[in-house]
Amino acid sequence: MGLARITHRPIRPEVLxxxxxxxxxxxALLFLGVVRxxxxxxxVSGMRYEAYEPxxxxxxxxxxxxxxxxxxxxAVAAVHRIGxxxxxxxxxxxxxxxxxxxxxxxASRHVLEEVKKRVPVWKHEHFEDGASxxxxxxxxxxx
Amino acid sequence: MELEVLFFASYRELVGxxxxxxxxxxxATVGDLVALVRARDGGFGRLPERPAVAVNQTVAQxxxxxxxxxxxxxxxxxxxx
Numbered sequence: 001m002g003l004a005r006i007t008h009r010p011i012r013p014e015v016l017x018x019x020x021x022x023x024x025x026x027x028a029l030l031f032l033g034v035v036r037x038x039x040x041x042x043x044v045s046g047m048r049y050e051a052y053e054p055x056x057x058x059x060x061x062x063x064x065x066x067x068x069x070x071x072x073x074x075a076v077a078a079v080h081r082i083g084x085x086x087x088x089x090x091x092x093x094x095x096x097x098x099x100x101x102x103x104x105x106x107a108s109r110h111v112l113e114e115v116k117k118r119v120p121v122w123k124h125e126h127f128e129d130g131a132s133x134x135x136x137x138x139x140x141x142x143x
Numbered sequence: 144m145e146l147e148v149l150f151f152a153s154y155r156e157l158v159g160x161x162x163x164x165x166x167x168x169x170x171a172t173v174g175d176l177v178a179l180v181r182a183r184d185g186g187f188g189r190l191p192e193r194p195a196v197a198v199n200q201t202v203a204q205x206x207x208x209x210x211x212x213x214x215x216x217x218x219x220x221x222x223x224x
Contacts, residue, residue: 033224049223050151050152051223052149052151052197052200052216052218054200055197055200055201055216056223058200080223091223091224092223092224112224115223115224116221116222116223116224117221118221119221119223120151120197120216120218120221120223121221121222121223121224122151122152122153122219122221122222122223123222123223124152134152134153134219134222135222136220136222137219137220137221137222138220138221138222139195139220140195140197140202140218140220140221141195141202142202142203142204143201143202
């Protein structure tokens, strides 16, 4: 069974992988989205993530359920972290298990792209020079 | 009727508040509410003409009618991941 969470605490990859574990699987795949040190040529020192939490959880749950229903996977787990994150820290964790690797890769990518399009999360970049700015995003569309 | 209106991220900074209780006509739609909000003094007029608006946590069309007690949220373009 799938898992979706919005958390204020560090993402624990081993917990995600345990959540999707099962003897029928030939593949267990973990993706982490992490904070990087540059954006459009500017040095970045950190990132603040904000969410409309109840809606973000609801949409993430829908994405996990849809993905489990439309790919040949055993289980999907997805966690989005919010709050202040430093360089290298994981903002998004996705674990997928499947009997076969192809479906696991496809399903993991699907979850990631849908999260970027549909989950109400925003990020505020802090730059090395002291400035900060909201990252330009994707407009939400009515279902 | 009275509604709770939420603002997030850059929109919250534009309008200077995370939430507002607003009196709207009983037959108001999402589009009507957006027009009412944008007509307020302060930074409200700097909100886009057609922002994404969620009603009870689902993104709604401007034609959607509103009901007493609905939770309405103005949502800037999203950037998760």
